[in-house]
Amino acid sequence: MMNEAEKRALEFAAQQGASYRCSGGSDTPHARATASDLRKLFDVGLPEEGRDADTVIEDLVRAAEPGLVGNVRPDFFAWVMGGSHPAGVAADWLTSAWGQNSAIYQCSPAAATAEEVAAKWLLDLMRLPQQCSVGFTTGATMASFIALAAARSEVLAQSGWDVEADGLQSAPAIKIFISEEAHSSVWSALRFLGFGRSNYVVIGSDDQGRMLIDELSSRVKEHEAPKIIVCQAGHINSGAFDDFQEIAKLAAKHGAWMHVDGAFGLWANAVPHLAHLCMGVELADSWAVDGHKWLQVPYDSGFAIVKNTDAHRRAMDITASYLNESEGDGRNPTHFVPELSRRARGFAVWAVIQVLGRQGVCEIVSRHCACAARLSKILADEPGIKILNDVCLNQIAFTVSSDMPAEDSEAITNEFLSEIGSDHGPFLRSAKWKGHTIVRVSVISPDTTMQHIEELARRILSAYRSVAYCTVRRISKQGPPSVPMRGLRLPT
Ligand SMILES: Cc1ncc(COP(=O)(O)O)c(C=O)c1O
Structure with a gap:
């Protein structure tokens, strides 16, 4: 049973969380x-003796708050x-309070x-x-890892190689066809699966980062080798x-x-007027998607989706006599992921989808795209x-x-x-892309x-004009620049 301090800790956490939001x-x-x-x-020393839960949670709030980033705020675009x-947060609190282990069905039906x-x-x-x-x-990194593990198993099986029995060491080499602009996490997922640079056929991209x-x-x-083609819905920049239609034709042919x-x-595929962007995506064999991005499920939430369920299960198989399964049991979560003991991630996803509904999901995605436009x-x-x-x-x-x-x-x-970020202004970040230093805005x-968005635009223009003005003045004092600064104009 909980003691009084533990009860107060839970109540304090709920009240702090609610007032923060x-x-x-x-x-x-x-x-x-x-x-x-x-x-x-944070580094208040390792206590020799434990402390009361309520004072520890109060200390946690005090330590964490100055280091929190406001990604739940509407002016976060980084x-x-x-x-x-919030519905996902509430479901997540219960997930922790219930302490369920979503490993096998019998751990938590x-x-x-x-x-x-x-x-x-x-x-x-x-x-x-x-x-x-x-x-x-x-998240999506692990989702790609799982989907590509299923891919690895299946393309090898089709070449007569049983990777589950015989491993990778002497297996036929697989060729991975992947865009030079694939997200960094996909390269990592491939590396975890035993692939390296010589296994890739890196395909060039157009000015938007689409595979040629x-x-x-x-x-x-x-x-001739077994092949996996990795493509992308939503380039990071x-x-x-x-x-997808053309890639699916090539995948089928080869x-x-x-x-x-x-x-x-x-998520664009959930929105009727944006679904054209995803045309043909359903023809793929597997997909990696996040719940903690556009669906707004609290971290950690991603989905590995695989058409060939046998390949998915083969790749993730984990069995032991004590991992009991009985007739009449429901779905066994661990059949589809590499972990055994794991957080019950389905509760928060279930709750967020119920609160938003199909229309709510469409509304968020459409609004954000309209804002970006x-x-x-x-x-x-x-x-x-x-x-x-x-x-x-x-x-x-x-x-x-x-x-420049x-x-x-x-x-x-x-x-x-x-x-832009001065005086608590909006949060934006930069990146390097196609030879440019870019500013990225993610709505x-x-x-x-x-x-x-109107406020963000006002801040961007004002920051740009002030930086441009100072830079042009600085340069003109130092003499003519070696490279024409056509990009920077003095405000009129
Ligand atoms: C296009 C793309 N793929 C994969 C990932 C990795 O997802 P996660 O951070 O959920 O593992 C991201 C993350 O930003 C992404 O934008």
Whole structure:
């Protein structure tokens, strides 16, 4: 039984969590404390004797709050991250309070059934074939890992090799056809599965980061080996989608497994007026999707979706006599993921889908895409700001320094970002893409509306003009620049 201090700890946590979210999260999207401040706050010494739970939880709140980033706020645009829907948070609290282990069905029939039902709804929402199996994972990285493990098993099986029995050491070499612009997490997933650089056929990309179909078509013919083609729904900078219809034709013709990393972009398929972006995506063999991005399920939540359930189960198989299964048991969650003991991830997914409904999911995704389109239209009118992507989804990639040498470009971009973030301003971050230092805007926080976008545009233009003005003045004092600064214009 719980003691009084433990009960107070739970009540305090609920009240703190609710008031944090009622006030819209922290009062700034940025962490306020430095790494050394935070170390001091957290490193209070390893206690020899335990302490009361309520005072520990109070201390945790005090230590953590200065280092929290406001990704549940509507002015957070830095990375593609979701905002933990309050219904998902409540379900997650219960998940912890119930302490369920969603390993085998008998560990928690409720957890297993919540996953089973949520899996069916996910396939329905994203318009993927209903026969697919779904593993509930920590995120899209693990989802790709699982799906590609199934791919590895199946393409080898089709070449007469039983990887579950004979391992990888002497197996036929598999060729992975993958875009140079695949997300970094997919390369990691492949590495965990025993693939390395010499196993890849890296395919070039167009200016939006889409795989070049002609190149894929000619390269895929060159190899007799078992094949996996990895493609992408929603490029991390541009939001672009590969041409799934053409890739599926090539995969079918050459007996390749087609995997789609759709961490956030696959949600476009849930929205009737955006579904054209995903045309043909249902023809793939497997998909990796996040719940903790556009669906707004609290972290950790991702889905490994595989059409060939036998391959999925073979790749993830874990059996022991004590992992009892009886006739009449429901779905066994561990059949579809690499872990045995695991968090009951289905409860939060079930709750968020119930609260949002199909319409709610469509509304969030459509609103964010409309916001991104509006922002890019405003920014495109500013001389010196160059939008680098065709804004088809929620991502905007722009540069404030398109004609500058690399070091200057990076310095100016950093100056611009710190100007925007000053006085608790919106949170944006940079990246390198196609030879440019870019500013990335990801519209994905659940409460972001057009009003926040108008305010973001105002902040961006004002920061840009102030940085451009200072830079042009600095340069003119130092004499003419070696490279024409066409990208920077003095405000009129
Ligand atoms: C396109 C894409 N793929 C994969 C991932 C990795 O997802 P996760 O961080 O959930 O593992 C991300 C994360 O941002 C992503 O944007």
